Amino acid sequence: MTDPPNDLVSSAEGSGLADCPFCGGAAQINQIGNEHTRKRGFEVCCVTWGCKTKKRAMVLRHSLEKAREFAIAAWNRRTSDDALTSRDARIAMLEQDVIAFCAPWAVRYARDHGLPDGHLHPTHYDILERAGARMDDFTRAALSPSQPTGGETS
Ligand SMILES: [Zn+2]
Numbered sequence: 001m002t003d004p005p006n007d008l009v010s011s012a013e014g015s016g017l018a019d020c021p022f023c024g025g026a027a028q029i030n031q032i033g034n035e036h037t038r039k040r041g042f043e044v045c046c047v048t049w050g051c052k053t054k055k056r057a058m059v060l061r062h063s064l065e066k067a068r069e070f071a072i073a074a075w076n077r078r079t080s081d082d083a084l085t086s087r088d089a090r091i092a093m094l095e096q097d098v099i100a101f102c103a104p105w106a107v108r109y110a111r112d113h114g115l116p117d118g119h120l121h122p123t124h125y126d127i128l129e130r131a132g133a134r135m136d137d138f139t140r141a142a143l144s145p146s147q148p149t150g151g152e153t154s
Pocket of ligand 1: 020021022023024025046047048051052053
């Protein structure tokens with residue numbers, strides 16, 4: 001079994017690093033500290049912008065060369081569980097983005113279309129609810145175009 005050449009991997013290192021288990025991107029290994037620093041080791045991280053996947057191996061008594069082996073082994077050993085954890089984190093982040101972006105616009109849309117206070121267009125309501133927003137303050141407006149307007153104040 002031979003590794004396919006991967007131009008993106010920092011190949012000067014002759015690294016033998018597997019692709020990022022989360023995004024499939026190239027990996028790069030960086031040294032932390034040196035033989036004379038108390039804190040020393042290696043960190044393997046994904047080079048894809050926005051992907052923060054990384055594995056770090058620090059050593060106290062072992063040589064830096066050992067630390068490099070540990071870091072590469074840790075990176076290559078990453079399981080699909082790790083990938084799922086990353087994916088969950090990414091989904092949670094996207095949900096927050098959806099809420100942050102949609103909520104003000106959904107409220108404004110509802111106001112512009114004369115929906116009562118706190119009512120949202122059902123599609124907007126569903127999107128926000130699906131993203132995990134707290135919907136306590138909102139009501140899913142009925143689709144009827146004859147929806148009375150301005151009927152509720154708080
Ligand atoms: Zn990645």
